[in-house]
Amino acid sequence: MQKRQVYxxxxxxxxxxxxxxxxxxxxxxxxxxxxxxxxxxxxxARHAVERAREQTALALGAEPDEIFFTSGGTEANNIAIKxxxxxxxxxxxxxxxxxxxSVEHHAVLNVCKExxxxxxxxxxxxxxxxxxVSVESxxxxxxxxxxxxxxxxxxxxxxxxxxxxxxxALARERGILFHTDAVQAVGQLPIDLRDLKVDLLSLSAHxxxxxxxxxxxxxxxxxxxxxxxxxxxxxRGLRPGTENVAGIIGLAxxxxxxxxxxxxxxxxxxxLRDRLIEGLLGMGDxxxxxxxxxxxxxxxxxxxxxxxxEALLLGLDLEGIAASSGSACTSGSPEPSHVLLAMGLDxxxxxxxxxxxxxxxxxxxxxxxxFTVLSPLVKRLRKxxxxxxxxx
Numbered sequence: 001m002q003k004r005q006v007y008x009x010x011x012x013x014x015x016x017x018x019x020x021x022x023x024x025x026x027x028x029x030x031x032x033x034x035x036x037x038x039x040x041x042x043x044x045a046r047h048a049v050e051r052a053r054e055q056t057a058l059a060l061g062a063e064p065d066e067i068f069f070t071s072g073g074t075e076a077n078n079i080a081i082k083x084x085x086x087x088x089x090x091x092x093x094x095x096x097x098x099x100x101x102s103v104e105h106h107a108v109l110n111v112c113k114e115x116x117x118x119x120x121x122x123x124x125x126x127x128x129x130x131x132x133v134s135v136e137s138x139x140x141x142x143x144x145x146x147x148x149x150x151x152x153x154x155x156x157x158x159x160x161x162x163x164x165x166x167x168x169a170l171a172r173e174r175g176i177l178f179h180t181d182a183v184q185a186v187g188q189l190p191i192d193l194r195d196l197k198v199d200l201l202s203l204s205a206h207x208x209x210x211x212x213x214x215x216x217x218x219x220x221x222x223x224x225x226x227x228x229x230x231x232x233x234x235x236r237g238l239r240p241g242t243e244n245v246a247g248i249i250g251l252a253x254x255x256x257x258x259x260x261x262x263x264x265x266x267x268x269x270x271x272l273r274d275r276l277i278e279g280l281l282g283m284g285d286x287x288x289x290x291x292x293x294x295x296x297x298x299x300x301x302x303x304x305x306x307x308x309x310e311a312l313l314l315g316l317d318l319e320g321i322a323a324s325s326g327s328a329c330t331s332g333s334p335e336p337s338h339v340l341l342a343m344g345l346d347x348x349x350x351x352x353x354x355x356x357x358x359x360x361x362x363x364x365x366x367x368x369x370x371f372t373v374l375s376p377l378v379k380r381l382r383k384x385x386x387x388x389x390x391x392x
Contacts, residue, residue, distance in 0.1 A: 005320045006366045010207075010298060010359030011156060011184065012324055017209040017360065020254040024211065027246040035243050036234065045245050052252035056216060059252075059259045060201075061192040068217045068235045069248050073183035074107040076202035076217035079239065080179045081111045081150055083225035084200070085120060088147040091224065097121040097145040101133045102342040105156050108181050109338075112150070121145065130291040131160035131343050138167055148177045153185035153201075157339040157355060158290030159299025161189065168197030177223060183207055183215075187258035188266075188296050199223045203255075205247065209360055210254030214247030265360070269297040272358050272367060276300050279371050283378055287349060289340060298358035303345065304378060306385045307352045312377065319373040324355045 007015070027048060033041030035049050050064070057064045070076045081098070089095050100112050102124045109124075116122040123141045127133055133151055142149075149171050154161045164180050171178035179200035182191060187208025193201065200223060204215040219225055219238070231240025258265075277300055280286050285305040304312065309325035316323050325337070336350035356370070 003320050004366075004369050006369055007322045007361070008356045008358065008366070008370065009322045009324050010362075011355060011357030013206045013212065014209045014359050015361065016206075016211055016250070017254055017257065019257060020210050020250040023253040024246040024250040027249055031245075035245060036232065045243075049243055049245055049248055052248045055252035055256050059255045060186075060218060061194040061196075062218055063221065065236075066193075066218055066221060068219060068238050069243060069251075070215045070217055070239055071213055071244070072206075072215040073105075073181065073202050073204035075239070076204070076215050077105075077107045077150075077179075077181055078111055079217055079225065079228055080200040080202060080219075081108065081148065082115070082228055083238075084148050084177055084179070084223070085115055086228075087224040087226045089120075090226075092147075095120045096147040097123070097143050098148040098150065099123045099125065099138060099141045099146060100150045101125045101127060101152070101162075103127050103131050103133075103155055103157075103339045104150070104152055105181055105183070108150055108152070127342055129344050130294075131155050131158045131289075131339060132291060132294075133162050133167070135163055135166045135170060139170060142174060142176065146174075146176050148179060150179040150181070153180045153182040153191075154189065154296050154299075155290065155339060156184045157337055158301045158343070159184075159295035160291045161185075161294045161296065164198065165196060171199075172197045184296060184299075187255060187262070188298065190262065193218060193220075200225070205251035205254060208254055208258040211247045211250040214244050214251050216251065266297045269358055272362060272364070273298055273300055275364070276356060276358070276367055276370070277302075279367070280374075283375060285382075287345075289343065289345070289353065296357075298362075300356040300358075302354055303340070303349045304352040304354065305349055307378065307381045309351055309353045311381050312352070312354050312374075315377045315381070316370075316373060319377075321370060321373060324357075325353050 033045040035046040053064045053067050057067050112122045125133055125137050151162055151167055153164050168178050177199045180198050181202050183204045186203040199220045201218040206212040227238050234240050280302050287303045289301040336347050340350040
């Protein structure tokens with residue numbers, strides 16, 4: 001069998017597409033002005049940033065003045081949550097209550113834990129066995145002190161799509177701000193902020209074939225949010241610091257193309273995903289994690305009983321296949337995924353998880369190669385396991 005290089009970790013990061021790179025290139029070389037400078041080079045950079053803001057807003061169904069560029073999804077989440085907490089506490093002269101879920105990315109979970117340490121009340125909602133947050137549980141958690149709900153659009157590990165439209169409608173009805181971490185969803189699912197009742201939305205360019213180190217935060221007009229730190233007046237004072245001009249241009253171009261290609265991309269990704277799921281479940285003692293149908297088109301997360309996920313990853317990597325066992329941000333952690341544990345999986349099964357995330361460039365040949373490598377690898381690892389029936 002000829003060794004191939006197969007990338008099945010688009011959920012961690014995706015390759016920069018050529019069109020985005022080409023759009024960025026002039027601003028990495030010749031057009032290097034600071035957007036805050038008054039001279040022509042600076043003005044050119046400022047015009048480029050504002051054009052990118054318009055492109056980004058158009059792709060999301062927002063207005064340009066509702067888009068704020070950041071260094072990525074983590075910073076966008078921090079501004080959204082801490083920024084509203086800070087502003088609300090100042091206005092109310094007391095620390096209030098916020099609601100989130102137990103399966104959020106650590107860029108949300110850890111921010112909420114920090115706020116809890118500072119005296120804010122935080123409710124971490126449970127999920128069902130598919131990783132779904134119940135709208136009813138959100139409703140029950142609300143109090144007169146609740147100022148923010150933060151629920152992700154789609155889970156980064158298991159791909160489950162959360163009921164953000166319904167939660168947003170509930171929040172709007174109660175006069176509570178609603179933030180969604182849409183880092184995994186933008187470029188993968190249709191997002192139209194004219195219809196979606198969210199006040200704040202976070203995204204990151206490298207998840208939809210844009211550059212790393214740049215993201216954006218949508219802030220609906222009139223939403224009270226404060227900057228996290230002092231500095232200049234960039235991004236209308238919400239995110240001070242010299243703008244990453246080339247990165248912002250790459251984000252806008254990649255997002256524009258991702259939205260344009262979304263219907264066709266969704267069709268072939270779902271077909272690949274479903275074929276992948278069928279083949280994996282056919283190996284026996286394999287559990288599909290996440291919702292069986294309401295999931296990201298390119299996400300497959302399974303647990304192999306009697307096997308350590310790390311051993312699977314190393315075996316696949318030796319054969320040229322890149323995959324993961326969960327969030328790239330927790331790589332190297334000896335603990336099982338907090339998402340899988342929150343869904344009710346026991347530690348042993350959770351430790352045998354494998355996340356395969358498909359994207360641009362993947363094909364049926366990649367899936368064929370994965371099966372060719374994975375099937376004997378699973379058999380070999382199970383024979384080595386003391387937990388496997390008949391062993392020991």
